[in-house]
Amino acid sequence: MKDRSTLLCAAAALGVLLSGGLELALQYNIRESDRALLFTLVVLGTALAVGLVRRVPPVSLGLVWMTAIGQAATATPFLLTQAAWAVIAFGLARWGDRAVLWASASSFVAGPVVAVVLIGNDLIWIDPPYASQDLFVATVDQLGLGWRIGAGVVFGALLAMPWLGGLTLRISRRARIDLDRASRERLRAEEIARVREAQTRLARDVHDVVGHSLAVILAQAESGRYLPDDDPTALKSALATIAMSARASLHDVREVLTATGDTTDDLDNLIDNLRAGGHEVVTGHDGTPRALPEPQRAAAYRVLQEMLTNAIRHGLRGGALTVRRTWSSDALQIEVRNGIEPAPGDRLSSPGSGSGLDGMRERLATIGGTLSTGVRGKVFVATARIPLS
Known part of the structure; x- marks a missing residue:
């Protein structure tokens, strides 16, 4: 973009040189005057200022002022070629730094004032064939504020309009940059949020897997204390169950970390593993089972796993667990x-109402599900609702 604008400025500078040369060639009175060299310097200075306005705006502004001051000092008339100052005014507002921006804005006030004062004191003039100085003064005098103020307004407006155009593009460009930066920051924040969510989900999965296995292992280890000393077969069975639970836990953790396992639809195996560990589990279901989408399948498995872990950890030792799955048209209820x-006196206490239940609620909330818990008599009931869509 910068190279393109630089080329455009270079092309505009070449146009100033050509138009200035043509202007000098067509005006006999200029060509034959003793100021022909001064006119040439004005054309060259204007062209150079146009060409440099993109790359070095301060130098461009300095050339404009040097040209104007030189014309005033030598009483050199204004050239039509110098209308290219409008291009310079645009470029200073569009590409100049803050100092150049304010300096160029100040020039639109100071420049016309200086020019009008010099014209009024006959220090510079406007030569034919472009305009008659008397006609110019008479025309601007019709503005009703005196010809000096009128001339200052005209000169300032002619330069301020392209300057305001450049300022508008500058502000628009800055707004786009700020918008892009804000968009990048938003995307970065969203990515960080996704990473943290993935980390939280991973921690929750590991907690569910390890917590469930440790609950089974702990129950087996506790039961081993009450086995008869002369029954090695029962002891070996308890140790085998502990080993199986630990092995399954290690396998599940590996699958969670690699995200390659597919245990989400293995609810029956989850219950069978508990039974193999010596827990009494009564199951039942209502409705017609259907395939679940992947997020719902994962949630169903992990939530049931945590519900069973909670029941083993906080339930009566040796008490039976009841698992019922109910399929409706829009949800699976576990x-x-x-x-x-x-x-005593606290029949509505919620065993295990800590991070485990909170984790289940958070997991279900991600798919639009809910978890309700409560105590009915001497039975703790946890119910998870998983939407099918």
């Missing part, structure tokens, strides 16, 4: 019941 010993 209910887990386990017996408890409620504290």
